[in-house]
Amino acid sequence: MASPLILRHVFWGLSTVLEIVLAAILIRRKLYRTHPAFLTYILIAILQSCFVATSYYYFGTRSRVSYFVGWDTQVLVICARSFAVMEIAKNVLGKYVGIWALAGRILVFLGLSVLAYSIFSSRSRWLLITLNADRAVELCIATLIVAILVFVRYYRVPMNHLERMLAIGFCLYSCFFVINDSIYESWRRPFADLWNYLDILAFTATLLLWINAARTAEAPRTSASPVALPPELYADLSRKLNSRLLVLNNRLNHFFRSEDSRP
Amino acid sequence: MSIPVILFIVFAIVLVFLLAWAVRPPKRVLLSVDDVLNALSEKRHYARLPQILQCLRQDDTDFLYARGQDQLATRLRRDRKRIALRYLDHLQDEYQLLLEASRILAKVAPEVSPMAEFDRFRLHVRFLLFCRYLRWRLRLGLQPWDTFGVLSDMEGDLTLGLEVAATRIGERAALASELPLFLKDRRSDPE
Numbered sequence: 001m002a003s004p005l006i007l008r009h010v011f012w013g014l015s016t017v018l019e020i021v022l023a024a025i026l027i028r029r030k031l032y033r034t035h036p037a038f039l040t041y042i043l044i045a046i047l048q049s050c051f052v053a054t055s056y057y058y059f060g061t062r063s064r065v066s067y068f069v070g071w072d073t074q075v076l077v078i079c080a081r082s083f084a085v086m087e088i089a090k091n092v093l094g095k096y097v098g099i100w101a102l103a104g105r106i107l108v109f110l111g112l113s114v115l116a117y118s119i120f121s122s123r124s125r126w127l128l129i130t131l132n133a134d135r136a137v138e139l140c141i142a143t144l145i146v147a148i149l150v151f152v153r154y155y156r157v158p159m160n161h162l163e164r165m166l167a168i169g170f171c172l173y174s175c176f177f178v179i180n181d182s183i184y185e186s187w188r189r190p191f192a193d194l195w196n197y198l199d200i201l202a203f204t205a206t207l208l209l210w211i212n213a214a215r216t217a218e219a220p221r222t223s224a225s226p227v228a229l230p231p232e233l234y235a236d237l238s239r240k241l242n243s244r245l246l247v248l249n250n251r252l253n254h255f256f257r258s259e260d261s262r263p
Numbered sequence: 264m265s266i267p268v269i270l271f272i273v274f275a276i277v278l279v280f281l282l283a284w285a286v287r288p289p290k291r292v293l294l295s296v297d298d299v300l301n302a303l304s305e306k307r308h309y310a311r312l313p314q315i316l317q318c319l320r321q322d323d324t325d326f327l328y329a330r331g332q333d334q335l336a337t338r339l340r341r342d343r344k345r346i347a348l349r350y351l352d353h354l355q356d357e358y359q360l361l362l363e364a365s366r367i368l369a370k371v372a373p374e375v376s377p378m379a380e381f382d383r384f385r386l387h388v389r390f391l392l393f394c395r396y397l398r399w400r401l402r403l404g405l406q407p408w409d410t411f412g413v414l415s416d417m418e419g420d421l422t423l424g425l426e427v428a429a430t431r432i433g434e435r436a437a438l439a440s441e442l443p444l445f446l447k448d449r450r451s452d453p454e
Contacts, residue, residue, distance in 0.1 A: 096370050102377050121267040135271065142278045149285035154384070155366050156289060164286065171282050178275040182268045 008197040011204055016049040018207040025214045031162070037087040038166065041080035048073040071130045078137050081170070085141050088167050089148050092159050103151050110147055114140045135181040142174035165213030169206040176202040318343045347401055355394050362387060 023042045026032055032039045055069040089107065093100045118136030145167045152159050177199065184195040317323065327336035365383060 099369055102380060105377070118271075121270070139271070139274065142275065142282075146278050146281045146285060149282065153285050153287075153289060155369055156363075157370070168282065168286060171278065175275040175279050175282075179272050182271040182275075186265070186268055 008193070008200055011197065011200040012049070015200055015204045015207060016046060018204060018211060019046045019049070022207060022211050022214060025211060029214065029217065031214060031217060034091060035084075035087060035162075035166075037080070037083040041077070041084040044076055044080045048077055074130070074134060078134060082137065082141060084166075085144055085170055088163055088170075089144070092148060092152060092157060092163055096155070096157065099151065099155055099157070103148070107144055107147055111140050111144050114143045131181055131185070135178055138174040138177040138181075142171050142178065145171040145174070160217070162213045162217040165209055169209045169213075173202055173206040318346070344401055348398065351394060351397060351401070355390075358390055 019042055023039065023046065026035065026039045026042065051073055052066070052070050055063075055066040059065040089103070090100075093103050115136050118139050119133070149167060149171075151157065180195060180198055180202070324336045324339055327333075327339065362383070369380065
C-alpha cells in the first residue's frame with residue numbers, strides 16, 4: 001500500500017490540476033462576472049501550490065523556509081476564501097434589501113462570536129498558533145454558510161445551483177478541516193502524515209463538486225435584474241394584502257365574539 | 264483529548280447536520296405573491312373553532328352514555344376527534360400561509376425589523392410545538408380547550424403583525440410614488 005506521503009503528493013498534484021480546470025471553466029463561462037472573489041480564491045490557491053512546490057524543491061519539505069512559505073501563503077488563501085464566502089452571501093441575499101440588512105448584522109455578530117470563541121479556547125502553543133487561527137476562521141466560515149442557508153430556507157430566497165454547491169463545498173471542507181485539525185492537535189506525531197493527506201483529499205472532493213456545478217451553471221446575463229421591487233409594486237402589494245388581511249381580521253373578530261358566547 | 268478540542272469536533276459535526284437540514288427543499292413552496300394573495304382570500308377555518316370545541320366537550324355525548332348508547336357515543340367521539348384533527352391540520356395550513364405572506368413581505372420590504380422577525384420566528388416555533396402537543400392530547404383522548412385557545416391567539420397575532428408591516432410598506436411606497444409627482448409639480452409651478 002502506498003504511504004500517506006506519496007498519496008499526499010499524488011492528490012496534491014491532482015488538486016492543483018483540478019484548480020486549474022475550475023479556473024478555466026470559470027473564465028470560459030464568464031462566471032468571473034458574478035463570482036470574482038471565488039475566481040481570485042482559486043487563482044491564489046494555484047499560486048500557493050506553485051510557491052510551496054518550488055520551496056519544497058529547493059529547500060526540502062522539512063526546512064524552516066518551506067514551513068514559513070506554506071503557512072504565510074495559507075493566510076492569503078484563508079482571506080481569499082473568506083471573501084468568496086461573503087460574495088456568496090451578497091449574491092444570494094443582497095437582492096433583498098430588508099433581509100440583507102438583517103442578515104448582515106446577524107452574520108457579522110455570529111462570525112465574530114465564533115472567531116472569538118475559537119481563538120480563546122485554543123491552546124496557546126506557539127507552534128500551533130497558525131493552525132489554531134486557521135481552524136478558527138474555518139469554523140467561522142462554516143457557521144456563516146450554515147446561517148446563510150438557514151436564512152435562505154426560512155425566507156424561501158431563490159438560490160441557484162452554483163451558489164448552493166459553492167456554499168456546500170465551502171462548508172463541508174471547513175467542517176472537515178476543523179475536525180482534522182482538532183485530531184491533529186491531540187495526536188500530532190502518529191497523525192502527522194495522514195493529516196495532510198486527508199486535508200488534500202477533502203479539498204479534492206470539494207473541487208470536484210465545484211467543477212461539476214460550474215460546468216452546468218448558466219452563464220450570467222448581461223442585463224442585471226432589478227435589485228428591488230419598484231415602489232408602485234409595493235403599493236399594489238400592500239393594498240392587496242391589506243384588504244385580504246382586513247377580511248381575515250374581521251373574521252377573527254367575529255370568531256372572538258362567538259368564542260366569548262361559548263357555553 | 265481536551266474538552267475544547269472535543270467541542271470543536273462536536274460543533275463541526277452539528278454544523279454538517281444543520282447544513283444537511285438547511286439544503287433540503289422546503290415542504291411547500293408558494294411560487295408567487297399572487298399565489299399567496301389568492302390563498303389568503305380563501306375561506307378561513309378558524310371561524311369554526313367554537314363548533315369544534317363544543318363537539319369535543321365531554322358533556323356533549325354524556326347523555327348518550329346515560330341512555331345506554333355506549334357504542335354510538337364511542338363512535339361519535341371517535342368521529343369528532345378525527346374532525347378535530349383535520350381542523351387542526353387546516354389551522355396549521357392557514358398559519359403557514361400567513362407565515363408565507365410575511366416572508367414575501369420581508370423580501371420586498373426596504374427594511375426588516377429584527378425584533379419583529381425574531382418574534383415571528385418564536386411564534387412559529389411555539390405554534391408548531393403547540394400543534395404537535397395538541398395532536399397528541401386529542402389522540403390520547405384528553406380535553407384540548409386551553410391549547411386550542413392559544414393556537415388561535417397566535418394566528419391572530421400573526422395576522423395583526425402582518426397588517427402593521429403591510430401598512431408601513433404601503434406608506435413608504437405611497438411616499439415614494441408621490442415624490443416624483445411633487446417634484447414635477449414644483450418644476451411646472453411658475454412661482
